[in-house]
Amino acid sequence: MKILSNRGQAMPPSPIRKLAPFADQAKERGLHVYHLNIGQPDIKTPETFLQSIKNFNQPVLAYGPSAGLPSLRKKLAEYYNRFDINVTYENILVTTGGSEAIIFAMMAICDPGDEIIVPEPFYTNYNGFAVEAGVKIVPITSKIEDDFQLPPIESIAEKITDRTRGILICNPNNPTGYVYSRQELENLREIVLKHDLFLLSDEVYREFVYDGLTHTSILQLEGIEDRTIMMDSVSKRYSACGARIGMIVSKNQEVIEACLRFGQARLCPPTIEQIGTEAGIDTPQEYLDEVIAEYNERRNVMVNMLRQMPGVVAPMPKGAFYLVVKLPVDDADKFAQWLLTDFNVDNETVMIAPANGFYSTPGLGKDEVRIAYVLNVDDIKKSMNILARGLQAYPGRTI
Structure with a gap:
């Protein structure tokens, strides 16, 4: 018996959210997870x-x-x-x-x-x-x-x-x-x-x-x-x-x-x-000016720290609050899951989005991830340090 439609079977899972169960399990084990996988800003909604x-x-x-x-x-x-x-x-x-x-x-x-x-x-x-x-x-x-x-x-x-x-x-x-x-x-x-x-x-x-x-x-x-x-x-x-x-x-x-x-x-x-x-829409322009300046600082801190990690390729994004990063790993999917299941620094870890789901051509993005700089600067610094140590410890590192 055919249960699902072709459309239902073809609907892809979100690479942004598909690792959420592993993040939930990490939290149940008492870990703090820095969410760099999703574009959910911590900026306050205008009053x-x-x-x-x-x-x-x-x-x-x-x-x-x-x-x-x-x-x-x-x-x-x-x-x-x-x-x-x-x-x-x-x-x-x-x-x-x-x-x-x-x-x-x-x-x-x-x-x-x-x-x-x-x-x-x-x-x-x-x-x-x-x-x-x-x-x-x-x-x-x-x-x-x-x-x-x-x-x-x-x-x-x-x-x-x-x-x-x-x-x-x-x-x-x-x-x-x-x-x-x-x-x-x-x-x-x-x-x-x-x-x-x-x-x-x-x-x-x-x-x-x-x-x-x-x-x-x-x-x-x-x-x-x-x-x-x-x-x-x-x-x-x-x-x-x-x-x-x-x-x-x-x-x-x-x-x-x-x-x-x-x-x-x-x-x-x-x-x-x-x-x-x-x-x-009537929110004063000062609100957006402050938000843009904040994202600009977050971007600069994140990219500078990423570029200090051996083997990492991190272009400087010119807009939005994301970047796609090439990592020295065998498989970004496995690495992102490993960070949640097998790795932490002082009971903290990071969640990133494997980039293969952002491509339509099969095989592309296998060693790339999308990272969102939606956290405050202190949390970005902490999460980048965790990512750097994770890359050093990951068994599937390629360099």
């Missing part, structure tokens, strides 16, 4: 966000509009206009997290079996979203030796078939921290025009760029306004990962209307969290 939720006093928590609260959509349009992203609230659909935004976008432009080209390594859940949407992800490989910059545009063109519907990027990138340049985006613009494709961009980390760089949105590109779909979220910007408020932004109203129909099937995004988000 403006939380206070608005505390002040909610409606007698009935009713259904909201499927597209999201109009007042929030208008406030979001004002927010984007600050960055020369000229949209109106009609161009914005509120979703239940950025994840739903990506799934809706995939389903709006693709039929089952259609293809989307994605630079790898990419956010691992794109694999799961594609399975849910019946979409095939076609990877083009970015290399750690090149700091994960966009591969040559010719290599993208070679992947285009009659089933290709779009190109999806994450900018700034999760998991690599790479920030795409204006020129790279212009190159993508040309290939999108030439082959009549959509350009999709996950811009959840748009606020977090370093070293004087400026983030460029695909919605700032001219001549492809009807081909661009941007996905966003409040999870990272306001350290409100549990709020589950995302958005799709596009000037292609057919795309917005299709996504709205998907949204009607799930009724509406969560009301209270939308109220928090609307107030959160």
Whole structure:
């Protein structure tokens, strides 16, 4: 008897969370685990966000509009206009997290079996979203030796078939921290025009760029306004990962209307969290300035310590709060599990995410991990010391 659907069997486990049972067991043994595996910041959620939720006093928590609260959509349009992203609230659909935004976008432009080209390594859940949407992800490989910059545009063109519907990027990138340049985006613009494709961009980390760089949105590109779909979220910007408020932004109203129909099937995004988000947009810029400065310091401390470890290759990320690191180990999956099951320093250990799950091409990322610098500087220093000692003691070390 066939129990599961092909879709159910094809749905991949999350490399970010799949080692969670080993972390739980480590904690049960009395170990403290430093979580470097997941993008859950320890930054406080803005008081403006939380206070608005505390002040909610409606007698009935009713259904909201499927597209999201109009007042929030208008406030979001004002927010984007600050960055020369000229949209109106009609161009914005509120979703239940950025994840739903990506799934809706995939389903709006693709039929089952259609293809989307994605630079790898990419956010691992794109694999799961594609399975849910019946979409095939076609990877083009970015290399750690090149700091994960966009591969040559010719290599993208070679992947285009009659089933290709779009190109999806994450900018700034999760998991690599790479920030795409204006020129790279212009190159993508040309290939999108030439082959009549959509350009999709996950811009959840748009606020977090370093070293004087400026983030460029695909919605700032001219001549492809009807081909661009941007996905966003409040999870990272306001350290409100549990709020589950995302958005799709596009000037292609057919795309917005299709996504709205998907949204009607799930009724509406969560009301209270939308109220928090609307107030959160009014958070003073000083909050974000302090958060960016904090992440910049964490990044510098982590990368400098990683580069002191023999055999470790650690590019300097330019945005977000992740980096992909090459380790001198035989298998990053085994090493990450070993850290939780067989190793500790003074009853403390670290949890990291094996990077093979961030690739679509089999065999890639076997000796790489994604590390999130979401802990305070003192905890980063402690966790990096534990990682360094773990690398020295690991039986599968390769150098």
